[in-house]
Amino acid sequence: MQQALLDHLRKITEEEQRILDGVAEVDKELYTSGKDFTVDSAKMLSEGKLIAVRTHTRFVHFPSHRHNFIEVLYVCQGQLTNIIGGKEVVLRQGELLFLNQFTRHEILPAGEEDIAINFMILPEFFDVAYTMAGNNNVLADFLVNVLRQDDERGEYLHFKVAEVLQIQNLLENMIYSLVTGKGDQNRINQTTMGLIFLYLLESVQYAEMRLPNQYENMISMTTLDYIEQQYRTATLTELCEQLHLPMHVLSKMIRKNTGFNFKELLQRKRLSKAAELMCETDLPISDVIAAVGYENGSYFHRVFKERYNMTPRAFRVANKKSEKVRL
Numbered sequence: 244m245q246q247a248l249l250d251h252l253r254k255i256t257e258e259e260q261r262i263l264d265g266v267a268e269v270d271k272e273l274y275t276s277g278k279d280f281t282v283d284s285a286k287m288l289s290e291g292k293l294i295a296v297r298t299h300t301r302f303v304h305f306p307s308h309r310h311n312f313i314e315v316l317y318v319c320q321g322q323l324t325n326i327i328g329g330k331e332v333v334l335r336q337g338e339l340l341f342l343n344q345f346t347r348h349e350i351l352p353a354g355e356e357d358i359a360i361n362f363m364i365l366p367e368f369f370d371v372a373y374t375m376a377g378n379n380n381v382l383a384d385f386l387v388n389v390l391r392q393d394d395e396r397g398e399y400l401h402f403k404v405a406e407v408l409q410i411q412n413l414l415e416n417m418i419y420s421l422v423t424g425k426g427d428q429n430r431i432n433q434t435t436m437g438l439i440f441l442y443l444l445e446s447v448q449y450a451e452m453r454l455p456n457q458y459e460n461m462i463s464m465t466t467l468d469y470i471e472q473q474y475r476t477a478t479l480t481e482l483c484e485q486l487h488l489p490m491h492v493l494s495k496m497i498r499k500n501t502g503f504n505f506k507e508l509l510q511r512k513r514l515s516k517a518a519e520l521m522c523e524t525d526l527p528i529s530d531v532i533a534a535v536g537y538e539n540g541s542y543f544h545r546v547f548k549e550r551y552n553m554t555p556r557a558f559r560v561a562n563k564k565s566e567k568v569r570l
Contacts, residue, residue: 244319244320244411244415245415248415248418248419248422249319249320249358251422252298252319252358252360252418252422253320253355253356253358256298256300258270258273258300259300259301259302262300262301262302262303263302267303268303268304268306269300269303269304269305269306273286274286274287274308280306280307280308280309281308281309281310281311281345282308282309282310282311282312282314282363283311284310284311284312284363284365287312287363288312288363288365292429293364293365293367293368293429293433294362294363294364294365294368294421294429294432294433294436295362295363295421296360296361296362296363296418296421296422297360297361297363298358298359298360298361299316299323299350299353299357299358299359299360299361300353301352301353301354301355301357302352302353302354302355303352304349304350304351304352305349305350306349307326307347307348307349308347308348308349309345309346309347309348310342310344310345310346310363311344311345312344312363312364312365312366313341313342313343313344313363313364313365313366313368313369314341314342314361314362314363314364315339315340315341315342315361315362315364316334316339316340316342316359316360316361316362317338317339317340317359317360317362317414317418318334318335318336318337318338318357318358318359318360319336319358319359319360319418320336320356320357320358321336321353321354321356321357321358321359322334322335322336322357323350323353323357323359324350324351325340325348325349325350325351326348326349326350326351327342327346327347327348327399327453328347328453330453332399332401332453334359334401335403335405336405337404337405337406337411338401338402338403338404338405339401339402339404339410339414339443340399340400340401340402341399341400341401341402342398342399343398343399344366346398346399348399360418364436368429368433368436369436369440370433371433371434371436371437372433372436372437372439372440372441373440374437375434375437375438375440375441376437376440376441376444383440383444398453399452399453400450400451400452401450401451401452401453402443402446402449402450403449403450403451404442404443404446404449407442407446407449409438409442410439410442410443410446413435413438413439413442414439416435417432417435417436417439420432420435447464447468452464459496459499459500460500462486462488462493462496462497462500463496463497463500463501465486466482466493466497466501466505466508467501467508469482469485470508470509470512471512474509474512474513474516474535474536475534475535475536476536477509477536479493479494479505479506482505493505510546511550513535513536513537514535514546514547514550514551516534516535517531517532517534517535517543517547517555518551518558518562520534520535521555521558521559521562521563522559522562522563528555528556528559531555543555
């Protein structure tokens with residue numbers, strides 16, 4: 244991060260100065276109007292804004308609280324220790340922590356050189372990111388649904404991406420834009436977050452997650468990523484071998500955690516990719532069918548019509564070079 248921006252973020256705020264002067268606790272009135280310590284978006288975001296940033300308040304224990312928005316924590320320098328669901332989660336320089344709406348957590352006192360940013364985000368802000376993922380990314384579907392849930396059970400996504408330079412550069416650009424207030428903030432920053440989201444989808448190997456039924460959710464994430472990457476040749480048998488799970492056990496987990504069975508997830512991905520190819524390329528439909536992993540053309544035409552209520556040829560005519568269709 245540029246030194247000038249870091250120096251700006253390091254400045255002692257009025258709230259921090261009061262703490263240094265002897266006020267021993269967080270002033271909750273700055274964050275909420277209610278008795279329950281729920282940090283309120285109405286207090287933190289200007290009217291009409293979908294996102295805002297502030298530096299995390301240092302020098303004080305930030306007591307157990309929740310938010311009525313999605314919070315993303317990013318450490319610019321040093322580290323920040325969260326307690327989530329009784330578990331200590333240490334966030335180090337360059338790392339990101341996504342907390343869904345209403346997840347309760349507390350934060351241990353940060354020192355002067357521990358510089359962290361709070362991104363305060365309304366759920367609809369992620370619409371652009373979701374669209375940029377192509378609306379056919381089953382992994383994106385899963386992550387966005389997790390972030391939009393309103394559950395207190397300690398759900399988070401911890402991305403250890405300090406070495407992913409693209410993400411670091413995009414975050415710095417976004418922080419600078421929000422701090423300086425230049426440009427069409429919502430649109431620019433939604434697009435920037437969309438790019439960050441795309442890189443995060445490529446960095447699942449750096450993610451640690453704590454979700455209800457964590458093991459099953461991790462298996463589901465692996466399944467979705469497998470389908471996303473291997474949709475042309477993916478089989479349930481191969482996935483079972485990779486995960487060392489009996490087929491009936493894995494099938495039950497997938498259905499429980501995604502709402503679809505393996506065949507349905509694979510078919511949705513293949514059809515979405517086929518629709519994308521028909522809109523964006525001039526490949527003959529027979530080549531599109533082969534490109535997404537189908538061998539039986541008649542079967543493809545039948546399931547495609549069931550999904551989109553028209554034949555592949557009619558779909559191409561109606562949607563060629565159009566962004567209106569939701570894939």
